[in-house]
Structures are given as C-alpha cells and as structure tokens.
Amino acid sequence: MSILKNIPKVDKVLEWPAVQTVLAAYPRSVVLKGVRTVLEALRREARGEASHVVPSEEIVAARIAAAVERITAPSLKRVVNGTGVVIHTNLGRSPLPEKVRAQLEKIAYGYSNLEFDLAEGARGSRYSHVEALLCELTGAEAALVVNNNAAAVMLALASMAAGREVVVSRGELVEIGGSFRIPDIMGQSGALLREVGTTNRTHAADYRAAVTAETALFLKVHASNFAMTGFTAEVTAPRLVELGRECGLPVMADVGSGNLVDLARLGVGSEPTIQEFVRAGVDVVTFSGDKLLGGPQAGVIVGKKACLDPMKKHPLLRAFRIDKLTLAALEGTLALYRDERQALTSIPTLRMLTAGPAELAEKGRRIVRLLRRNLSSRIEVAPVKGVSQVGGGALPGQELPTVLLSVRVAGLSPQELETRLRSGAVPVVGRIAKGEFLLDIRTILDTDVPLLVAALKALG
Numbered sequence: 001m002s003i004l005k006n007i008p009k010v011d012k013v014l015e016w017p018a019v020q021t022v023l024a025a026y027p028r029s030v031v032l033k034g035v036r037t038v039l040e041a042l043r044r045e046a047r048g049e050a051s052h053v054v055p056s057e058e059i060v061a062a063r064i065a066a067a068v069e070r071i072t073a074p075s076l077k078r079v080v081n082g083t084g085v086v087i088h089t090n091l092g093r094s095p096l097p098e099k100v101r102a103q104l105e106k107i108a109y110g111y112s113n114l115e116f117d118l119a120e121g122a123r124g125s126r127y128s129h130v131e132a133l134l135c136e137l138t139g140a141e142a143a144l145v146v147n148n149n150a151a152a153v154m155l156a157l158a159s160m161a162a163g164r165e166v167v168v169s170r171g172e173l174v175e176i177g178g179s180f181r182i183p184d185i186m187g188q189s190g191a192l193l194r195e196v197g198t199t200n201r202t203h204a205a206d207y208r209a210a211v212t213a214e215t216a217l218f219l220k221v222h223a224s225n226f227a228m229t230g231f232t233a234e235v236t237a238p239r240l241v242e243l244g245r246e247c248g249l250p251v252m253a254d255v256g257s258g259n260l261v262d263l264a265r266l267g268v269g270s271e272p273t274i275q276e277f278v279r280a281g282v283d284v285v286t287f288s289g290d291k292l293l294g295g296p297q298a299g300v301i302v303g304k305k306a307c308l309d310p311m312k313k314h315p316l317l318r319a320f321r322i323d324k325l326t327l328a329a330l331e332g333t334l335a336l337y338r339d340e341r342q343a344l345t346s347i348p349t350l351r352m353l354t355a356g357p358a359e360l361a362e363k364g365r366r367i368v369r370l371l372r373r374n375l376s377s378r379i380e381v382a383p384v385k386g387v388s389q390v391g392g393g394a395l396p397g398q399e400l401p402t403v404l405l406s407v408r409v410a411g412l413s414p415q416e417l418e419t420r421l422r423s424g425a426v427p428v429v430g431r432i433a434k435g436e437f438l439l440d441i442r443t444i445l446d447t448d449v450p451l452l453v454a455a456l457k458a459l460g
C-alpha cells in the first residue's frame, strides 16, 4: 500500500519539466490520457510485487512521452511486405506506381475538374476521365468505374437483371473471401440465381436448358482464386457468347483479377486478358483495379454501350461512386499501359510478378550486402531459395521461384523475432518456416530497403 502511495498524482506529473515539453507539442487531452495510462500501469506493477520500487521521474516521463506518441501515431501504417504474396489483400494489395505520385498530389491538394466540363463550362461527369482510356486499352465500346469490383458486379447485376434470372455454372459460384460470395451478391442485387451444371462439369446444353422468359443474362465468373483439376468441363467465354447470341441474351464475365498484359507470354500463369474477353464479344466485363492491374482499389466495368448506358443512370452508381483520389491514381496507372514495356517496368505489382530468378538473386545479394554492412554481428542474414505466391485471388496455385532472406538474431527465437519486427515503428511482416524467420525478396520494394535496415537495426 505504501508503494502505491509513492506513485505520483496526475497534477504533479503534469508539472514535471519533461512532461511540460510533451504538453507543448501535443494536445492536453492526449497528454492527460498518456499520463493516466502510465500511472495506471505503474499501479498495476506495484500491486504485483511487494518490493516494487517506483521508477524515477526521468523514466516515468519517458514512458509518458512514448505513450503519447503511441496514442497519436496513425493507425494506418506503411508496412514492409516480406511475405512474398504480391497482391496481399490484408497488406493493401497493390502499391501504386511512383509515376502517379505527382498527379495524385495535384488532385488531392487542390480543386479539379472532377465533374466540370472545361470546354463547355458546364457540369461534367467524373466517369469521363477514364472512359476513353479504358476503351482504348481494352477495345470495349464503353467503360465505367466504381469503388471496387464487388460494387461493379452488384451494379451490373442490379442494372441488367433485377427481378429476373441469371444463369451461372455451379462450378463458378465462388467465394472470394471477405464475405464476397456470388450467390450473396446476386441476392443483394435483386437478381435471381439460376444454377446450372455440376461442381466439376457444366456444358453449353445446361445453359440452354435453363433459359426461360425470365432469363436476363448468362454470367461467367472467373475462377480467379482456385483451380479445378481432373474430370472437369466449363463453357468458355467465346462459346458462352455464341450461346447468348442464339438465345438473345447478354453475357457478363466477372474476371476478378483483370490483367491487361498477357502474363502467360511472360511465363506467369495462364490468365486470359481483359482484351480477350472483350474480343470474344462478352457484353459486360468487370474486374478489380488493385489486383493484377496494379492500381488503386476500384472496380472497372467495360463492354457494350447498350448495357453500360443504363448503369450510368442507375441509383446504385451514386452509392458506389469512385473518389477523386482513386480516379487520379487509376487514370495514372491506366495511362502507363499505353506502352506495355513501361507498364511492366513501372507498375510495382507487374514488376514483382515478372521478376526473374537472376533479378531476384541480384536484388537479394544487394540487400544482404547492405544489411551486413549496417547491422551488428548479433544479426545474421543469408539468402536462401524458396517460392512466392501471387495472392489477391489471382493465379491460384501459381508458385514463383524466389529468393528468401533468412534472418537470425542471437538471443531471439524466430517467434520473438517475428513479433518484434511486426510490432516495430515500421512493421516488417515475414513468415516462419521450418524454424526459420524468412523475408521474401520479391515483395520488398526498393523504397522498403532503408525501412528494413532501420527495423533490423532497432533490434540491437
């Protein structure tokens, strides 16, 4: 009890010179919260031990300053992705290309012609800024962008099929994760799901047999996050388009990951491109902006003008509308696709996905050299071989050979090391495999390297 009495009172603590310095830099309410948090912790510590000694004024003040910093630090933090999962939904999917930075800043910190037609001096459309570019890149007649691909799918279904039936293969009733399930989205859009075929095999005849006066469209959902092998059959997009023409029905494809460059040609997976779906005659194609496209979170709809015009007037579009920062980043990212070589070198997601063994080995050697030069002998780093994953519901099962950085710190178990790095000022996220803490070189951006050095240095 006497020890608890030795713990200073809030008013006294606020008068300490070191705490006055904190008060000069931060709002009083925040400092007060920091002081209370630290004093409460001191009381807890004192209760636990009979022989407890209350720390010095200097130490308590330092703890208060640290608490205030913790309270005021942004919750959303830059993180070093050492997982090797390129499109990591939990880590923010695609890092934006540096080339969009200047444009993003201009639009963010000033007024813009977001919905103002500068030629006419009249109200304009926010969607106009990317429509022509999307049409140019994909070959589609019309385009529209919304918040994310889930919204794109919902808007398209609500606009084309509310109260009517949508025919989908049982093998394509997918769950993407984070509660996006095709049957649920369909339910919310007001369209009625008409499942056809079986889990592993669906034929053209199954689609045809399901058509009634109530049918609104055929929907194809790209199995972007899983792969089916064995005795399987699906109706391809071109075949489904043929069938749609025969039955007088439009065809929609939710492609999900949505790549504009032929990655298969570059040795990465075998995903069809958006252009291929458009060329096949699919009426409406939807995809994400932040998966294989490598841009900001967005949902893109491209296709026939007759199908998209009603979507542009649908009340849901207002609820799903894209923000100006997203639009600036999306326009900037899309513009890079005008030159495929430029897209491959300046869009981080594409760069990381297409990085070959020689490039990764060289990057690994460079990072190891830098770390060895900067770190104490307590920390050992060595390159080892491994595999990375694409992630983000793209190229399922595709494993890319990579270089891993094995990190060992004397006196720390791999688990302790993982926790320390994950909770540092700039968190570094890696994984433990076979008792080793590993960071995948593939997903470490050049701008991450100094952050990684600092994070490892902080371990001592």
Ligand SMILES: *Cc1c(COP(=O)(O)O)cnc(C)c1O
Residues within 6 Å of the ligand: 148, 149, 150, 151, 153, 176, 180, 221, 222, 223, 224, 225, 254, 255, 256, 257, 287, 288, 289, 298, 299, 392, 393
């Ligand atoms: C990822 C994905 C979605 C959801 O896209 P978001 O942009 O995350 O909303 C929908 N459909 C498919 C097939 C997907 O792969």
